[in-house]
Amino acid sequence: MRVLLVEDDQFHASYMEDVLAETLPEVTEIFHAMNGEEAEHEARALTIDAVVMDLRMSRRNGIDAARTLWMERPETRILFWSNYADEAYLRGIATIVPEDSAYGYLLKTAPRDRLKLALRAVLVEGQIMVDREIHRLQRRAASPRNTLDDSEFAVLLDLAIGLQDRIIAERRGMSLRTVQNRLLSLYEKLGVDDEASDAMPLNKRVRALNRALVTRTLNIETLETAQRDFDRWQSTRKRA
Template sequence: MRMGFRLVLDAEDGIEVVGEAGDGQVAIEQVAALAPDVVLMDVRMPRMNGIEATSALVEAAPDVRVLILTTFDLDEYAFAALRAGASGFLLKDARPAELAEAIRTVAAGDAVVAPRVTRRMLELFADRLPDGQVDTPEDPRLAALTAREREVLVAIAEGLSNAEIASRLYLSEATVKTHVAHVLDKLGVRDRVQAVVVAFQTGLVAP
């Protein structure tokens, strides 16, 4: 599987495979040594699984983006990896062009999980969150948001694109992009995926 990914990615302009790992522990060691921009992370691996490795990587190397690879699109473990700090997930049978585009998107600081897919995952697994806790609507993470930014966060959690949010709130798309950037910054999250997780955790949006 890794050889196949390497062959595909090495053929892409602007993408270089700098290392490989057979388990999560080796992945952490490789990231420390090689400082890649993006890590393609499997979920089920020996010694240390992808969830544990993702959590450790996000903490130790916050500039490294993690893209989870999974065999099916609503993998509970992939969902847990998103909560651990991954920037998205991708099916293992994705076409080469999709794989390359996903890597470029994540490297640019965005997420590759469509908001609607994220919301569906949260609906399915909200009653099985790893920590068993759901925060109250008065969660302090929401305190810094303006009323408009809360509206934008709700719309993101509902799966709306920037264009759809602009239409709903009677704003320009450029203004929506600015609001989204402020929401991410104030929540202390890296992308829309993490923002949606916060929206559900805080009770701002309920499954």
């Protein structure tokens, strides 16, 4: 098995190489890329069976790199390994993973034994594994009452990159009324309505973005990816 390790921190890279060598005798070669851009080039040049991917990197984040790798080789098994338990990352992964593909999401603070289990489960056995600590942290930050559904999250992404309601409606295949209803719902779930008052009027769109960033429902990498997705959609729209 040939594994590509995508990690921009040398300490973490060395640690992961040691754990891979110790845990998986199936691994014959380990290749190293410093960021998502290098990862895409390495994966094209080499026959890679599995990937361990950091999420937050300069020059192309882990979500964007994984999307490209899966588009070109959907059978690739990827374990995401990150310092961050952002809801935005988990949602981003869920939207790009091909059907029946194996992936995992583990925090870098996980004990060595749990890391070993995740590596074997995802890279060798082809299972889906999300660290229970990630779910625990997300449950602490959000309750079912204020968790955004997929359509609300899609509208939030478009709001965050500055789109008007009519463009959101066109892009998402919704009516204008549906978009406006989704906005009202996400304002409520993000707590924007609770902060507004006659004495202190707020721009709800801006405040919703602020709350989404504070609660890590969105992060910078997710916004960058959303902008690139919109640019691709806009190019297709212009050609149509």
